[in-house]
Amino acid sequence: MYFCLFFRKIPYFMSKRTRIKDILSATPGQDHTVMGWVRTFRNNQFIALNDGSCLANLQIVVDFENEDPTLLKRITTGAAIKIDGELIASQGKGQTVELTAKNIEILGDCDPEVYPLQPKRHSLEFLREIAHLRFRTNTFSAIFRVRHTLAYAIHKFFNDRNFVYLHSPIITGSDAEGAGEMFQVTTLDLNNIPRTDEGDIHFKKDFFGKATNLTVSGQLEAELAALALCDVYTFGPTFRAENSNTTRHLAEFWMIEPEVAFNDLNDNMDLAEDMLKYLIQYVLDHCQEDLLFLEQRLVEEEKQKPQQDRSEMSLIEKLKFCLAHPFERLTYTEAIEILKNSTPNKKGKFQYPIEKWGADLQSEHERYLVEKHFKKPVILTNYPKEIKAFYMRLDEGEKTVRAMDVLFPGIGEIIGGSQREERYDVLLRRMEEMHIPAEEMSWFLDTRRFGTVPHAGFGLGFERLVLFVTGMTNIRDVIPFPRFPGNAEF
RNA sequence: GCCUCCUUAGCUCAGUCGGUUAGAGCGACGGACUGUUAAUCCGCAGGUCCCAGGUUCAAGUCCUGGAGGGGGCGCCA
Numbered sequence: 001m002y003f004c005l006f007f008r009k010i011p012y013f014m015s016k017r018t019r020i021k022d023i024l025s026a027t028p029g030q031d032h033t034v035m036g037w038v039r040t041f042r043n044n045q046f047i048a049l050n051d052g053s054c055l056a057n058l059q060i061v062v063d064f065e066n067e068d069p070t071l072l073k074r075i076t077t078g079a080a081i082k083i084d085g086e087l088i089a090s091q092g093k094g095q096t097v098e099l100t101a102k103n104i105e106i107l108g109d110c111d112p113e114v115y116p117l118q119p120k121r122h123s124l125e126f127l128r129e130i131a132h133l134r135f136r137t138n139t140f141s142a143i144f145r146v147r148h149t150l151a152y153a154i155h156k157f158f159n160d161r162n163f164v165y166l167h168s169p170i171i172t173g174s175d176a177e178g179a180g181e182m183f184q185v186t187t188l189d190l191n192n193i194p195r196t197d198e199g200d201i202h203f204k205k206d207f208f209g210k211a212t213n214l215t216v217s218g219q220l221e222a223e224l225a226a227l228a229l230c231d232v233y234t235f236g237p238t239f240r241a242e243n244s245n246t247t248r249h250l251a252e253f254w255m256i257e258p259e260v261a262f263n264d265l266n267d268n269m270d271l272a273e274d275m276l277k278y279l280i281q282y283v284l285d286h287c288q289e290d291l292l293f294l295e296q297r298l299v300e301e302e303k304q305k306p307q308q309d310r311s312e313m314s315l316i317e318k319l320k321f322c323l324a325h326p327f328e329r330l331t332y333t334e335a336i337e338i339l340k341n342s343t344p345n346k347k348g349k350f351q352y353p354i355e356k357w358g359a360d361l362q363s364e365h366e367r368y369l370v371e372k373h374f375k376k377p378v379i380l381t382n383y384p385k386e387i388k389a390f391y392m393r394l395d396e397g398e399k400t401v402r403a404m405d406v407l408f409p410g411i412g413e414i415i416g417g418s419q420r421e422e423r424y425d426v427l428l429r430r431m432e433e434m435h436i437p438a439e440e441m442s443w444f445l446d447t448r449r450f451g452t453v454p455h456a457g458f459g460l461g462f463e464r465l466v467l468f469v470t471g472m473t474n475i476r477d478v479i480p481f482p483r484f485p486g487n488a489e490f
Numbered sequence: 491g492c493c494u495c496c497u498u499a500g501c502u503c504a505g506u507c508g509g510u511u512a513g514a515g516c517g518a519c520g521g522a523c524u525g526u527u528a529a530u531c532c533g534c535a536g537g538u539c540c541c542a543g544g545u546u547c548a549a550g551u552c553c554u555g556g557a558g559g560g561g562g563c564g565c566c567a
């Protein structure tokens with residue numbers, strides 16, 4: 001650390017700051033400067049200080065008898081302070097080291113009468129309404145450290161495998177990505193929209209000279225790059241203007257979309273399973289303290305629930321179980337047979353009974369397969385072509401496509417992907433069947449005209465992964481500032 | 491978009507059949523204590539019962555409408 005400082009050209013006052021994560025494992029006997037926010041001030045003597053570098057607080061011991069009482073009054077929950085002191089072996093239980101304060105400076109006062117966070121448990125619903133402050137809680141600081149670690153691990157996973165990180169466009173001129181309602185992007189004056197002679201909106205006068213939207217998927221662009229670079233992935237924001245009101249949908253979310261030339265559906269499943277297991281293992285290795293806290297939080301929360309609604313496994317057990325077993329792979333057709341013969345189907349417990357092949361699976365069916373029948377992650381493949389996208393490769397017999405959905409307990413679909421249709425004629429026919437305007441997608445079709453190859457890819461919902469790993473249940477709690485219908489606060 | 495539940499103190503909630511002065515725990519504040527661990531003990535303050543309208547002698551409670559929030563479903567990642 002001091003080595004780095006030596007090379008700084010500009011003096012930087014924060015440079016003297018020791019992070020709490022570092023000081024907690026430092027050797028006692030040295031002076032340090034720490035800065036952070038007060039969690040509690042006990043007994044007019046013990047400050048629990050947190051700077052977000054880790055879950056744990058640093059205990060600051062104040063010599064209150066020789067300290068200015070008006071200063072002590074300002075050490076309140078939420079106040080930002082700077083402490084110079086000596087790190088010593090703790091004289092109390094509960095921590096190994098503590099800092100004896102030699103100098104206390106209030107950086108930012110915090111009026112406890114109006115500060116919403118109190119040294120007590122708050123509901124997730126309440127914290128959601130004060131999302132600008134919820135980072136200061138144990139739960140949310142843990143979630144966002146885990147979220148960061150997952151994001152980093154994704155780049156590491158792909159980089160270690162020689163993938164190229166592709167920045168697919170966020171503004172798209174294509175309205176045929178086929179993944180749902182889009183947000184329009186325009187600089188036209190909405191109070192005075194220019195019209196053509198026919199009365200249509202005159203998009204030629206818009207910023208890009210055409211109608212544009214926010215992307216719903218980087219897949220099509222990733223395919224273009226994969227057919228030259230072979231192994232690519234995107235990791236960026238994605239926007240869906242669906243009126244979705246659930247605990248697992250957002251209007252703005254982050255998606256990882258690998259796309260690999262020469263891969264078939266089996267390679268695609270292998271990549272998806274390897275990646276998910278790598279990411280879970282990485283978090284187990286690097287976020288132990290946060291995971292243990294989140295696990296304990298879950299236990300406390302589930303104490304409120306009846307026995308039958310509680311998890312069978314603890315959070316960390318669940319993650320390790322996921323690593324220890326191969327994901328169950330089966331076709332849609334096999335899944336339909338299992339569901340058809342399942343007890344809930346026979347007893348009429350499904351809201352949508354399984355009657356015949358071809359029906360789309362409802363989330364109750366997916367849950368049954370994952371949570372009751374197999375009790376582990378499941379990859380469903382080879383769905384009927386009618387219920388999947390135009391770009392998925394037709395199987396022999398032309399009834400099914402080489403699609404795959406990875407289903408996780410509690411989350412449902414965490415990955416959706418497929419081997420892509422690489423045959424020009426077949427792709428063109430499928431686009432016509434599904435009313436995709438081929439003339440607007442010549443650039444996409446060109447890859448099939450010029451040196452086409454089999455290839456495959458998938459989309460991983462980043463927040464759904466964070467949900468699973470943290471054991472949280474509402475996707476709005478694993479993204480800093482969630483966007484959903486009727487809400488774009490902060 | 492559909493279904494359902496909720497909205498009472500800063501937070502979490504109780505509030506009986508519609509009945510007269512709306513409660514608790516935690517937090518905050520004041521004091522005591524001073525090696526505490528969301529400290530403890532004593533004390534004190536704190537209310538537009540989400541909003542609007544209606545029924546009634548009387549509404550936190552019943553009815554209608556609206557707003558906000560939770561959960562489920564659909565769309566999907």
